[in-house]
Amino acid sequence: MAETVASPVAPGVFSRKASGLVRVGNTLDVFIFNVGLVSVGIAIAYNQYYGPSLYPGAQPWIATLLAALGMIFVAAAFYCWSVVFPRSGGVYVFLSRTINPGVAFVMSLIETIILLYYAALAAGLIVQVGLSSFFGAVGTVSGNATMTSWGQSVAKPQGVFWIGALIIVAAGALLASGTRRYFTFQRVLFVVAVVGLAVIAGVMLFGSRSGFNSSLTNLTGLHSQQVIAAAHKHGFVTAGTSLSESWKFIVWPLLPLLGAVQSVGIGGEVKKVSRSQLLGMLGAVIATAIVIALFAVLANKDFGYTFQGAVAFNALSGVSATTSTAPWFAVLAGILGHNVFLSVIILATFAAWIWFWIPAELAYTTRSMIAWSFDRVAPDKLGFVSETVHTPVVAIGVSTAGAVVFMWLIAFKAVVFLTFIEVLLVVWGTVMISAVIFPLRRRRLYESSPAKNFRLLGIPIMPVAGAISAAFFAVMFVLLWNDTVAAGPLFKPSKMPVEFWITLAAVVLGTAWYLFIKAYRKRRGINIRLAFQQIPIE
């Protein structure tokens, strides 16, 4: 209840500014939000599928730890932002109040498009890596041909689109039912996913290479040496552990690890921001990196590094010496388990981990949209709250629809926008550079925020972490640009990638929209720039 006015009776005793706002998320919710956005399932799947197969000598565990090291600085910089502006709306809030509202809107619009794409990508992965692998592995282990054929059917474009779209709509509906329910649902699912992961770790810890090879032959008729020989015949290259290849491979574990800081988008909805965001971001980076690296080591132990590379290489190259469904980590773990029940647990666990991405990405984008709406740079309707479900259904609907459109592009047009990560690095890199100049540009705000006191050996963390993170992102950008497997150049004069045109369209349309809305509001006597002068309550 609002108790903010001091009484003349006893000045100084009316210190409680608390007006009774009970925020929805606690430290655990923030941690789960970030860990979910890392998606241990996607990280392990990508690492073990693409690492040994396409980067000879690259060790996913080394690449993961290197990526995590860089992400610690990113997390530190975003953490400082989150305590300076404990609000929801993500990079839009930081940039609009530091650099320029127009730049902030355009950057945030681009970020929103990218994150919606990744929500759709995750929905597609649930179908391909989760459901398809589930039916494939369970069908193989149980000897059920119908299930095995379902595994192949659901991975076709129609299956990917319809099931993926249904998953996205379900995630949107979950958000529309309320943030409190969303967090509760995620907590329950997190427990399930962690228990499932522990079961898989147990299976792998006590499993052996010979046991895996024996199961592989029994269940699929494949012999590991034949798989490797077939791969070599078609150009598969093997090499000893290589630090330079591991460094090149860093961009793959980086993609999921970028999710570990995305609680910056829901900063206004969490209790004890200083504690929640610190443990939520840094905890997510460290915990997930350790788990992902651990599974890479276990995978090498049980499946063999060369076999993982060969079986994935064969699948990617259309060589027949591979499993009937794509040999993602979950499929190989299912074979190792050699038990229907264990296979169900393994595949369900992976599907659960991938799911976390979807509602979290949608949630992040809806918060950006609402922040635009409140600052009047987007139509008021975007912040409309339903009187039935009491949530911002228009923003959630727009995000959901956007992700479904990307789902269609992924399923039917085979669009893979990994180059988008380059664009995301530019957007977040701008936020990192802003962290460097923020203490100078908005000195009063910086000095009145808790971030001013964040120092290590006397060095202010916010600008230093921002500078290191900006440099880290720049290096990652160059690696992605030069890596045609992971992404490739965003700007290629011979044939511009779709991502370039989407980004260009977002920049042009976003800028035009901002200029239009600024003029439109001005005609109605509203100076939208005033919104950016607002300073959050300290």
Place this chain on the structure above:
Amino acid sequence: MTVAAQQAGNWADLSAEAVRIVSEAGEAGVTLRVTGSAGIRLHCTAPGGVMDLLGRPAKDIDFVVPEKHRKGMRRYLESRGYITDRDLLIAMEGTRYSFEHAEHGTQVDVFVERLNFCHTIEIRSRLHQHPITLPVEELMLAKLQIIEMTMTDIMDVAVILATHRVGDGDPEAIDGQHIARLLAGDWGFHHTATRNLAKIAAMVGTSAAVDIGQEYNAQVDDGVRQLLAVINAAPKSLAWRMRDKIGERKQWWQDVDEKEATY
């Protein structure tokens, strides 16, 4: 005009507005009950004078509404010139509303069926006990649940205890058994409430800010002692007793923040 007189004027305006809102909303089929300091002021005529004695400032009006009347409540208040705080509307997802009048600036907070702060107080079954405000027990519990009471909160509880005796059967008495039953099921709330009651007893009469005269001070002291006796005598639930073993080693309240911008 003295500060006290000015505040009395503010209270009069605020009280009149609160009664008008409850009455007109009721005619429109919307149940609203006043809580917070305005509720204490309105509960009966006696506390008002004591509040004036304490110089308790008038600020806003807090209401509680049943869940099914949310839509009607919002429409009614908006029709009366109150502007909805959109930020809070989204942040609280229908569990709480905040309004500000476009002309006179009166702040109105509306809570849906429960007061959810440091501890939670369910109101649903108690909404019709009084025609204008929440029952006196809930008015007092709403203050006793605060983990760090300010002087204004202490004044509010002191006013209730100075003007209502602890007992049961009498509709204007504080039903100690009801309060004891609620606290017997929630160790955290019990701990905060009893700690606050002890703090109030220690401050009333000894602090210049909470001195309402010898007679009233004695009534407050007597009320606290009676209330603590009833609360302590009530049989506790198993969950209460188990939580009691842990004590203050684990946080026993829910964190409550300022009503600042979320977006």
